[in-house]
Amino acid sequence: MIFTKPKPKEEVLKSLGQYDKLMILGCGTCSADCHTGGEKEVAAMRKRLESVGMIVVEGVVVDSLCNLEKVRRALKRMEDDVKEADALLVMSCGIAVQVVSGLVDKPVVPALDTAFAGVLERIGRYYEMCSMCGECVAGIYGGICPVTRCPKEMLNGPCGGAVDGCCEVDAEAECVWVAIYRRMKSLGTEGSLHSIAKPKDHSKWLRPRKVDAGVAILDGKW
């Protein structure tokens, strides 16, 4: 899931300051699940903006703001509201902000900061798990990704900075290499850690990335 955090109130109000009429878009997928852009949050934002004198022409949750066709159809259905609004406030991730921007001729303002791709342990507790590096090596490390979960992306073992098994950067976090070693020992695979891991191929992170597989994915030819 992509986790988002609400931007500071003041920052959002400042970005919206020059506009009178707004349309609010929430997202029914990730932002709804982490309670930053679902029905409740859109309603609360509407109330907040109206209380400072702004006009909200519509506040609605779209199924999936990263699915271009769904967003296009949703905006078409609401084209009168879009027309009336001076700007659109998007309560979803950076993908959503850009998808909506590409479809409307109005300024688009993000209400959230996109935090990371990770796991929902429980409501309010989320952890980054994946950097989307383009060459998954988590399987080599007992199913734990050192690229994401080590601040230094170490592939050959921990740095010398771990204090009491805790990360040099975050004293409350266990050094991920401790977790990797423990897991691999339990699987009996820790011997492979003795092999020298080669450096990452960062050309696989060359941005902006794309997949242009067409129907090859659906036909299983990918």
Next chain:
Amino acid sequence: MGFKEKLESGERIITVEISPPKGADADDILNLAESIRGKVDAVNVTDNQRAVMRLSSLAACSLLRSKGHEPVMQVCCRDRNRIALQSDLLGAWAMGVRNVCVMTGDHPVLGDHPAAKAVFDLDSVQLLELIRQLGEGKDFMGNRLKGGTGFIAGAVFNPYAEPRELQVMKLHKKIEAGAAFIQTQPVFSMEMAETVMKYESEAGVRFMVGITPLRSLGMARFMGEKLLNRPIPEEIMKRLEGSSDAVEEGIDMAAEFVDRIRGFVKGIHIMPIGGEGELRSFLKRVNF
């Protein structure tokens, strides 16, 4: 005898770590090196250590070379990608630097430029392999070089980091990747010195045991809590507390410690950590 020859000879070896200034005025580091000329086998120059921006290790090493000193250029993985690392290593060689010591490097968030982008394109093991490749006359991609290098490359070992098995696993990888010497974090007890020497005999490369004269009770506590995660031995704390001149007491204790370990330790790496002013007098006191 140069550093490389000293290492290969098996004779006792003393190295010292000094830091470049936070500025372009290199007088202090050059004066410090001058004050200890002939007293040590090589001078390690730190690379923006603790992620605090300073004059580059490369430049400081080059200046030291020009004055006839023997520097060990410390290279960390935090600030440079593989292109810059190779470029700097070739440049260092061209300017007469012959020894390097590699390490991961503290994360930027711990230093004085916390918003800086952390690079960590390579880790210390991969960097050692890169240095070996430069020594074979090729760059990291296998392209032939017009002038290769022949560095003696070392790495660091922190015997305090837990779990130790992981640090030892990494130590062996560093040696497999080409580390020809190892320098350790400061050691204060016989027990730790013996432990480190056990790893030296397993590893088959020369170790230099870290030595730091403590200057105050506060410094000792800080080292114990923040750097070593192990309290400094009680007898050291007592002597610092009971002394009227903690700096002198610290120098005495460090010199005594070196005396006690010199029977089974053949290499020491002195890290003054702010005590550069006392370095000359400490070296006079040390019998190694």
